[in-house]
Amino acid sequence: MIFFWWMLQGLIEGMKAYRGEDGRVLMFRPELNAMRMKNGAERMCMHSPSVQQFMEGVKQTVLANKRWVPPPGKGSLYLRPLLFGSGASLGVSAASEYTFVVFGSPVQNYFKEGTAALNLYVEEVIPRAYIGGTGAVKAISNYGPVLDAMRRAKARGFSDVLYLDAETKKNIEEVSAANIFLVKGNTIVTPATNGTILRGIIRESVIEIALDLGYKVEERVVPVEEMKEAEEVFCTGTAAGIASVGSITFQNIRTEYKVGDGLVTQQLRSILVGIQNGSIQDTKGWVLEID
């Protein structure tokens, strides 16, 4: 049989296996990745592995590559589960077969603690997601169309792109593969996920940690102008963790933010990292040992 991929449907995930302080191999809330793939598959008319099958695939991949999980604090084994429609068909229709694979590679920490902050560029031409579209799921078709905006921003010295809502172009949504938060005093604001924003697992975790610490967290529409009043800005995602944003440039005006020790971003990051690496007791059942 001729086997080919007419890649109409595809979903990715991104997760990490890393060593805790005691050398055990750990993962952070991996069942949320499994559920996200399942929900994404429904949106894209795909069959998907069950949560249990997804978890089994990821665990087996980590165990088979255990020697590639870097020592504590030195990086992680980045995992890229991929689900795509495969099978012999040329029609614009749901595939008859689906393939689930898990790729992995050791990676360094995205940012060395306390170094480079992100400089974001607000993109006004290319939107990332549409109302009724697939912005809320990790569909492969969300990423190709924004590479051009990322390339232009990077050519001008920016680290990444901050997208506006496609409809009004007045409100901020998120970065290419990370969620965004603004801090002012005791209040932390992040755009509400309303079908166009990916509900990040780090985003959800940071909201919970911030509420536990007594911050006021607002999930709502965030006008782009509001970023001028923020004191601190940070991005969240599995790849970057909690990354400080040093500046945002909108219509050629650059707004700078505080970065470094003693700030809210640093406080949230040290708690998240501490729970992940086992130096802070995991009372929430967020950390899974792989053995």
Ligand SMILES: *Cc1c(COP(=O)(O)O)cnc(C)c1O
């Ligand atoms: C993966 C991703 C995120 C971050 O999600 P996490 O679960 O926190 O890693 C945010 N935005 C987009 C568009 C993404 O693809």
Ligand SMILES: *[C@@H]1O[C@H](CO)[C@@H](O)[C@H](O)[C@H]1NC(C)=O
């Ligand atoms: C969610 O989307 C609806 C429909 O576009 C819009 O009216 C509403 O203001 C949005 N709410 C938030 C919190 O983003």
Ligand SMILES: *[C@@H]1O[C@H](CO)[C@@H](O)[C@H](O)[C@H]1NC(C)=O
């Ligand atoms: C574990 O987390 C704590 C708290 O954030 C941090 O101080 C420590 O350096 C981390 N350990 C490793 C090995 O990364």
